[in-house]
Amino acid sequence: MEKYEKLEKVGEGTYGKVYKAKDKATGQLVALKKTRLEMDEEGVPPTALREVSLLQLLSQSLYVVRLLSVEHVDGGSKRKAAAAAAAEGAGAGEGHGGAVGGGKPMLYLVFEYLDTDLKKFIDSHRKGPNPRPVPAATVQNFLYQLLKGVAHCHSHGVLHRDLKPQNLLVDKEKGILKIADLGLGRAFTVPLKSYTHEVVTLWYRAPEVLLGSAHYSIGVDMWSVGCIFAEMVRRQALFPGDSEFQQLLHIFRLLGTPTEKQWPGVTTLRDWHVYPQWEPQNLARAVPSLGPDGVDLLSKMLKYDPAERISAKAALDHPFFDSLDKSQF
Structure with missing residues (x-):
């Protein structure tokens, strides 16, 4: 999620928190929806994948808010990478390892932002x-x-x-x-x-x-x-x-x-x-x-x-x- 700069929380949707954010590369404003799709070790549940692909299909209509991308944040990978680097003596700093921190893997849906x-x-x-x-x-x-x-x-x-x-x-x-x-x-x-x-x-x-x-x-x-x-x-x-x-x-x-x-x-x-x-x-x-x-x-x-x-x-x-x-x- 480094691609996005969170600006403010704009609400709580029915299924999770919603943030106004900016795409750092393009300056485009987006709405980030953090979903409560609890992913297990196997990754994203198949029902969720079906839903997301359906949302992508539906959002091709001008009259449905556009789903720009889906970001999968793996709760554990950063710490694992930092630990591996430290073990190899690369000296990854504490700060680096804790960027997203551990916790459950999350799915973020990135939508166009309308004010x-x-x-x-x-x-x-x-x-x-x-x-x-x-x-x-x-x-x-x-x-x-x-x-x-x-x-x-x-x-x-x-x-x-x-x-x-x-x-x-x-x-x-x-x-x-x-x-x-x-x-x-x-x-x-x-x-x-x-x-x-x-x-x-x-x-x-x-x-x-x-x-x-x-x-x-x-x-x-x-x-x-x-x-x-x-x-x-x-x-x-x-x-x-x-x-x-x-x-x-x-x-x-x-x-x-x-x-x-x-x-x-x-x-x-x-x-x-x-x-x-x-x-x-x-x-x-x-x-x-x-x-x-x-x-x-x-x-x-x-x-x-x-x-x-x-x-x-x-x-x-x-x-x-x-x-x-x-x-x-």
Whole structure:
């Protein structure tokens, strides 16, 4: 890791610490993700290798944060080398041997660095000296890019499972939005607690996940996309629950309590209880500045039955995007 100069810790991702760093050779800013892939004597576990090669494949999309390289830091080799040199009388100094020190071998993922995310972007329109709506053209543009990225992941059989504004990085200069923290999502289930034991936000989590469904598919990501779409328009979360139960109640109050007719099998899901019977509200009232096409697209993303939810690929062809110049993508 001598190639990189660590500048600051920028956060704790779901699966490990994240540092802002500089590539000493090129001056390029990068995000270093230290993963908790405990490597054994045999080296990197095969599941991890598969995931990393998948991440590399996915990051060929402009709308997924680019994985620039993967660095394998062998915890013990430096000390062994120093000890060998000392034994040969080369007199390797203490300082030299302890550069990385012993400890477990680690895998670092090196990503391109972007300085802002969609949460900060929305916050900047909601708070501060100049509160203003996110321009309709920006909402349309960012949603289209998000759908491009999600469609790309889904076409390779990858679910993100934790899409939220904090995981969508924004390049303000170029007006590009990129999906990040595609964790090492296959090896882990939906994270309940983050790496630092903060409670992971439930606001974007699909009802089938909240209700303990054993099987879920691309619909989980499309529900999250719907919540993010609404949040760009409203500048505040659509369903801000602080527990799984409260989260479901937020959803049921707006969309109505789901029935077997709407969503076959819902009452047999593991965590289903008998809930108050709410009637569906008019979705347009929750997103007052959104036109009829936008409301129609949102309603298709927030269908209760995951099998009925619109796919990312189909959403790209929705009339909501008719006025968008798609040649730029």
